[in-house]
Amino acid sequence: MTDADLIAACRQGNSRAQKLLYERFAGLMLSVCSRYLRHREDAEEVMLMGFVKVFKALDQYRHEGSFEGWIRKIMVNEALGQLRRKEPLHLAIDDYPVDVAITAADAESDLNAADLMHMLTQLPAGYRTVFNLYAVEGYTHPEIAELLGITEGTSKSQLSKARAMLQRRLGGASNAAASTSSPKEYYATGRY
Numbered sequence: 001m002t003d004a005d006l007i008a009a010c011r012q013g014n015s016r017a018q019k020l021l022y023e024r025f026a027g028l029m030l031s032v033c034s035r036y037l038r039h040r041e042d043a044e045e046v047m048l049m050g051f052v053k054v055f056k057a058l059d060q061y062r063h064e065g066s067f068e069g070w071i072r073k074i075m076v077n078e079a080l081g082q083l084r085r086k087e088p089l090h091l092a093i094d095d096y097p098v099d100v101a102i103t104a105a106d107a108e109s110d111l112n113a114a115d116l117m118h119m120l121t122q123l124p125a126g127y128r129t130v131f132n133l134y135a136v137e138g139y140t141h142p143e144i145a146e147l148l149g150i151t152e153g154t155s156k157s158q159l160s161k162a163r164a165m166l167q168r169r170l171g172g173a174s175n176a177a178a179s180t181s182s183p184k185e186y187y188a189t190g191r192y
Contacts, residue, residue, distance in 0.1 A: 003067040011058050022051055025068065029075045035132045036079035038121050042086065043079075050078040076137060080147065083125060119169050127162035134159050 001009075001020065009017030029050065033043040053074050061070055120128055133139040133147065134155070144155040 004063070007058060007061065007067065010055065018055060021054075025071055026051075028068070029071060032072055032075045033079050034117070035120055035136060036076070036083060036129060042082060046078050046082045047075065050075040053078065072137070076133070080129070083129060119166055122169075123162055123165060126158050127165065130155055130158035131162035131166075 001017075006017055006021050006024070010021055026047065030043060030047050033046045033050070034040065037043045037046060050071075054071055057074070061067065120131070123131065129148065130144055133144045134141070139147070141152045141155040141159075144150075145152045148155070150158075
């Protein structure tokens with residue numbers, strides 16, 4: 001059954017189609033929610049609340065862009081709402097200096113997806129949220145600033161600090177040699 005057929009059946013109230021839609025996207029959406037929230041129970045709760053919103057808002061889906069992307073956006077917004085309620089973002093935290101050494105990623109490392117996911121969940125909430133929105137979801141800094149009620153500069157700073165922290169941890173996990181890249185060289189790349 002195509003997404004379009006599934007959407008049409010769900011709009012008609014077909015409970016079998018609703019179950020199929022949930023089963024098709026639940027795993028992926030749980031991983032989306034898990035990237036934002038530290039505890040699996042919170043991620044599951046957010047995902048379920050997100051699916052309630054998906055089913056209520058199906059009539060608003062206009063078949064512009066991917067259906068998965070539309071659902072993802074609902075899940076991200078739901079996760080951000082949960083963060084605001086349960087885990088303050090602390091976006092002004094400045095515990096880590098900006099001029100930390102950048103660690104080169106080792107392509108031969110034994111790091112797996114579960115290890116990386118664990119590292120992401122260990123980031124402070126603000127770092128984790130901005131990193132996910134920018135690096136994973138593809139939001140721009142102006143969009144992140146608007147979503148979170150922060151400045152673009154704060155968004156860029158949080159992303160830089162998240163990357164530096166992850167790179168330090170990746171360096172420890174893979175024992176890769178540290179590079180001596182300066183912050184100036186890092187910002188010259190334009191990839192922040």
